[in-house]
Amino acid sequence: MATILEKILMGKEPSPFILVKDTLEQSGQLLGLQLLSKTPKDHVIILVCAEDAPDRLLTLVKGEHQKVIIDCYSNPLGWTSEFAPSLTEYKSFSNVSSVVSCDLRNIRKVSKAITEIISNRCSNFTIYFDSLSQLLITSVPNTFNLIRSTTGLLADNSRIIAVHHEDVPDADSFSPDASKPFASNSLAHIATTLITVKNTEAIRLEQEDLRKGIVAAKEFCYLTVHGNVWNSAVCEIEHKRKSGKVTRETNAYHLESPTGDLIVMNVWDLVGEMPDIERLDLEESQTVDPAANLSFNLNLTEEQRKAKNDTVLPYLKTQESTGAIYYEPDAADDFDDDDPDDDLTI
Amino acid sequence: MGYASLEPHLPSSHALLPPGTYLSISDTQASDGNFLLHHFISNYIKADHNVVLVGLAGILVHYTMVGRKLGVNLTTAKTKGTFYFVDGLTQLTDYAAPNKDFLIKPTEAKQSGEQRPTTSPSQSATTPSSSTSRPTQRTATPVATAPTALPVVLSYSPKLLDFYKVLEDLIKNTVSKNNVKEKQLCLILDDLSVLLNCGWPCRDVMGLVRYLKLLVAKFNGSLITLVHADAVLAEEVPQDGLVKGVFYEADYIIDVRDLDSGGSRDVHGQLSMLHGPRYLLRQRAGHVKENDWPALTLHYKILDNNVEVFAKGYSSGVL
Numbered sequence: 001m002a003t004i005l006e007k008i009l010m011g012k013e014p015s016p017f018i019l020v021k022d023t024l025e026q027s028g029q030l031l032g033l034q035l036l037s038k039t040p041k042d043h044v045i046i047l048v049c050a051e052d053a054p055d056r057l058l059t060l061v062k063g064e065h066q067k068v069i070i071d072c073y074s075n076p077l078g079w080t081s082e083f084a085p086s087l088t089e090y091k092s093f094s095n096v097s098s099v100v101s102c103d104l105r106n107i108r109k110v111s112k113a114i115t116e117i118i119s120n121r122c123s124n125f126t127i128y129f130d131s132l133s134q135l136l137i138t139s140v141p142n143t144f145n146l147i148r149s150t151t152g153l154l155a156d157n158s159r160i161i162a163v164h165h166e167d168v169p170d171a172d173s174f175s176p177d178a179s180k181p182f183a184s185n186s187l188a189h190i191a192t193t194l195i196t197v198k199n200t201e202a203i204r205l206e207q208e209d210l211r212k213g214i215v216a217a218k219e220f221c222y223l224t225v226h227g228n229v230w231n232s233a234v235c236e237i238e239h240k241r242k243s244g245k246v247t248r249e250t251n252a253y254h255l256e257s258p259t260g261d262l263i264v265m266n267v268w269d270l271v272g273e274m275p276d277i278e279r280l281d282l283e284e285s286q287t288v289d290p291a292a293n294l295s296f297n298l299n300l301t302e303e304q305r306k307a308k309n310d311t312v313l314p315y316l317k318t319q320e321s322t323g324a325i326y327y328e329p330d331a332a333d334d335f336d337d338d339d340p341d342d343d344l345t346i
Numbered sequence: 347m348g349y350a351s352l353e354p355h356l357p358s359s360h361a362l363l364p365p366g367t368y369l370s371i372s373d374t375q376a377s378d379g380n381f382l383l384h385h386f387i388s389n390y391i392k393a394d395h396n397v398v399l400v401g402l403a404g405i406l407v408h409y410t411m412v413g414r415k416l417g418v419n420l421t422t423a424k425t426k427g428t429f430y431f432v433d434g435l436t437q438l439t440d441y442a443a444p445n446k447d448f449l450i451k452p453t454e455a456k457q458s459g460e461q462r463p464t465t466s467p468s469q470s471a472t473t474p475s476s477s478t479s480r481p482t483q484r485t486a487t488p489v490a491t492a493p494t495a496l497p498v499v500l501s502y503s504p505k506l507l508d509f510y511k512v513l514e515d516l517i518k519n520t521v522s523k524n525n526v527k528e529k530q531l532c533l534i535l536d537d538l539s540v541l542l543n544c545g546w547p548c549r550d551v552m553g554l555v556r557y558l559k560l561l562v563a564k565f566n567g568s569l570i571t572l573v574h575a576d577a578v579l580a581e582e583v584p585q586d587g588l589v590k591g592v593f594y595e596a597d598y599i600i601d602v603r604d605l606d607s608g609g610s611r612d613v614h615g616q617l618s619m620l621h622g623p624r625y626l627l628r629q630r631a632g633h634v635k636e637n638d639w640p641a642l643t644l645h646y647k648i649l650d651n652n653v654e655v656f657a658k659g660y661s662s663g664v665l
Contacts, residue, residue, distance in 0.1 A: 024593055027623030030630055051594065052627065059631050074560060077553040079507050080514075083560040131594075137549055137587070165594065169587040174548070219606045220577035221618075222372070222589055223599065225641040228621040230629050258629045258636070 004237050005251035006264040008193060009038050013239060017151060017160045019191035021184070023167045025227045028197035029130065031235065031253065032163045034262045037062040039126045043158070046117060049073045050104060051131035055085070058093045065126075068117050069099045070110060072134070078103035107135055107142040111149055118153050125154060129162035132187070136170035140183045147190065162187075188238075196236040200252070201226035203234050204271045230258045234267055348385040348416070351655040352646075355619060357598060357639040361389045363568040365530055368559050370596035370622075372575035372589060377615035379572055379602035381653050383536055384409070386570055388418040391429060395530040396520050396567075400513065402434035402540040403572075415651040427523055430516060438502055438509070438544060506541070506550040510557055521565045531567030533558060538588065539574040548584040552591040559595065575601065596622050598639060605645075612663025617655065618643045 007013040018035060022028030029052075037060075039045060045065045049057055050072040058067070069090070074083040081101065090096040100113045118125060127150060129135070135143040150160060170183040188194050201224075209215045232254045239247045252267040291298040300308065329335075336342050353361055363369055363386070373379030380403075387409065390397045399409065406420075409431070413420040423429035503509070513533070521531065535558070541551045555571065562569050573592050579585040593599055599620040605613060621629075621641045628634050645661060647654045654662075 022623075024590060024623065027626045029623060029627055033630075052624070056627065056631065060627065073556075076556055077507075077550065079510060079553070079557055083557075083564070137552075165590075168590050168594070169548075169583050173583050174587075219603075220580065221601065221603065222575055222580075222593060223601065223620045223622065225618055225620060225643055227641070228623055228626040230626060259632045 003251045003264055003266065004239055004247055004249045005195070005235055005253070008195075008237070008239065009035060009262070009264065011038060011040060013193075014157070014242070015159060015193040015239065016154065016156075017147070017191045018162070018193045018195065019187055020161070020163045020195045020197060021166045021188070022163065022197040023165065024223050025202060026197050026199035026233050027228055028163050028195070028233075030230075031195065031197055031233070031262070032128065032130070032161055033057070033060045035161050036126065036128050039063065039065060040124070040157075041065065043124045043126045044068065044117075044121060046070065046114060046125055046127040048110065048114075048127065048129045050076070050129070050134035054099070055090065055093070057130060058090070058096070064095060066123075067093075067096045069096060070113055071099055071101045072104050072110065075101060076104045076134070078105055104134060104138050107139055107146055110135075111142075111146040114146070114150055115153060118150075125158040127154075127158075127160045129160070132162045132164040133168040133170070136164075136183050137168065138171060140170050140172050143183075144186070144190075147187075151190075192240050194238040198234045198236065199226060200229065200232045200234055200271060207271065231255050232270055234271065348389045349653040349655060352382075352385060352617075352653065355642075355644065355655065357634075360393065362393060362395065362530060363532070363570070363598075365566045365568060366563040367597040368555075368569045368571075368595060369598045369600065370592050371570065371572045371600045371602065372593075373572065373602040374574065374576045374604065375578075376604040377602050379600070380404070380536065381648055382600060382602065382617075383534055383570065383572060384412045384416060385653070386532060386534065387420075388413060388416040390530070390532045391418045391420065391423045393530075394428060395532065396428050396430075397423070398430045398432070398513070398517060398520060398531070398533045400432045400434050400533070400535045402438065402535065403537050405435055406431045406433065417651075427520075428529075430520060432513070432516065434540070502544070506546045506554050510554055513558065514561060517561060517565060517567075529566075531562055531565050533562050533567060533569050535569075535571040537572035537574065538592065539579075539585065542584050542588055548587045548591070551588055552595070555592060555595055575603075593622050595624065597624055597628065598622075599625075610661075610663075612647060612661045613645045614647050616643050616645050616658075 002010075002012075004013065008015060008018070020028040020032045020035075036045065041063070043065060045061065045067045046069075047054060047057060047061070047067060048070045053073055054069045054071050058069075061067070071084060074085065075081050084101045085099070087096070087099050090099065098117075100117075102110045102113060104110075114127065132143060135146070147160065147162070154160070164184065164187060166184045172183065205216075232252060234250065234252045236250050237248070239249075241247070250267045251264055252270040253262045253264050254270060255262060348361060357364060357367075369386075371379045371382050387397055387399065391413075401409065410420045420429050420431075424431065517531065517533065538551060538555070541554070542548060555569075559569050571592065573589055574585070575589045580589070599622045601618040601620055602615060603618075604615045606616075619639060619642055621639070625634070625639065643658060644655050645658055646656075647661065656662075
């Protein structure tokens with residue numbers, strides 16, 4: 001049976017808002033771009049670049065889709081527009097129809113640009129945000145409004161794919177306010193598919209610890225040498241169908257070469273069987289055989305066991321007849337419900 | 347050339363970083379990552395390329411002294427025009443101004459900039475137009491009038507944009523003076539955490555890194571920054587956000603920290619060459635060779651005029 005990740009990648013499971021959550025340890029950009037590359041041919045792709053240069057992202061998007069670029073990368077704070085490439089600079093990439101430059105100080109402008117593009121064309125869209133974190137660090141409510149208004153505008157087959165770094169603080173976390181929900185959780189709530197990308201090696205080490213029953217002390221560091229390996233990653237998927245059914249699955253992907261295709265596989269083929277603590281306990285109790293190293297035989301042969309089971313023991317015979325107690329009270333018996341211990345000389 | 351034993355582990359062509367790339371170095375309080383900066387400074391100077399060093403945590407004398415130990419004369423390079431030092435330590439505070447009211451607002455400076463003479467006569471001769479776009483320049487500060495006045499004078503401004511403009515002018519001047527096609531440029535910021543401590547918000551500092559990265563890439567250059575990544579600092583949201591933001595932005599990451607097991611006489615700490623999210627994308631696009639930058643951890647020992655880098659467990663004190 002195909003895994004849920006495979007179905008989402010192939011477009012068999014429609015999902016209007018796919019959110020890819022990642023951390024520094026394993027980037028989800030690869031998966032996000034793969035999802036984008038599998039977009040149906042009639043879709044127009046809107047690339048909202050906030051973290052990576054548009055030309056770099058374009059080289060990674062396969063397919064001959066029409067593309068519109070919203071460039072929030074080259075001028076994030078509106079300091080200077082001299083790095084913003086013009087449309088002519090995208091000549092080497094086919095099908096780039098327009099480039100809109102926006103700065104991240106004003107997310108409403110980004111929202112407006114997207115709305116204009118959508119309302120001017122009659123087609124299905126796939127909107128790709130390469131990093132929602134860059135928008136969230138400016139303003140959390142505005143980012144939410146952007147996503148919500150875009151979702152409202154899109155037709156049934158259109159979709160949003162967004163990458164969000166859940167470890168990067170958002171604008172709200174700079175001024176701690178307990179009444180505000182964490183942006184990461186709220187985003188997960190409005191997404192129809194939530195894919196959490198995790199590092200394979202980290203999962204493997206976690207399981208190793210679980211197997212051993214000890215957790216090795218880890219030194220604090222932002223990124224380990226196992227971080228961002230190109231050949232695999234583990235994806236935890238939570239997919240909400242239109243019917244309301246929620247599917248949760250953990251899949252993984254694997255690559256043969258850094259530039260090769262993503263192969264979706266079962267997570268246990270990649271990191272080994274998940275150790276189940278209860279099963280481990282059971283195994284442990286089964287493996288320890290107290291009669292193993294004795295000088296005499298305590299075990300029974302099959303024949304002996306059968307004979308033992310067939311033997312009818314004497315007490316079993318008595319149990320067959322039903323018993324009854326007959327009691328005839330004599331004159332001295334004085335039943336007093338108020339004081340049952342009346343006959344005792346206490 | 348720099349530290350010979352470190353060279354094979356770097357993604358360099360002729361001991362330099364590939365043009366258009368950004369290297370982020372993170373260190374901790376227990377092990378200073380500063381020694382790596384000296385490696386790059388001396389490599390670029392020896393190869394006769396341009397270096398712009400923004401010293402936010404050290405003064406020029408410090409770099410000159412270390413440079414001398416590594417066999418590089420920064421003073422000569424400075425006169426030659428290949429080395430520029432921006433003193434961010436003493437000048438990037440409003441203490442340098444005798445009176446805070448004296449601080450020129452950027453708009454004011456733009457209007458009055460043309461009337462104000464620049465601090466160094468040689469500079470004004472070569473860059474007559476630069477004074478207009480250098481909003482923070484003043485003649486009234488004691489630093490500027492001192493005999494050792496530097497070509498670029500900074501001052502504190504609530505907008506980090508002003509700081510960027512100064513660096514932008516400087517880099518453009520450097521490039522216009524020297525032939526850019528043959529020469530590479532290396533911009534070093536030592537260190538970024540200071541900017542947060544100076545009071546600029548995390549988002550602006552991250553923005554500055556982005557702009558500087560784009561700027562140097564335009565001039566065939568690379569950017570190197572140092573940032574502190576201590577466990578204690580990670581509890582502060584802006585510090586934590588900066589380190590993560592910088593790591594998401596960097597093409598190459600080197601993490602310097604002390605040994606997990608504690609201190610040792612023969613091993614001073616460990617260096618980790620790390621793959622950031624951006625490296626993964628470059629790899630995916632086929633922009634890097636497979637063994638260009640293998641992720642690994644090495645140990646190092648700082649000697650008097652060299653740094654020895656060796657594989658884990660291969661310290662000369664052990665073998």
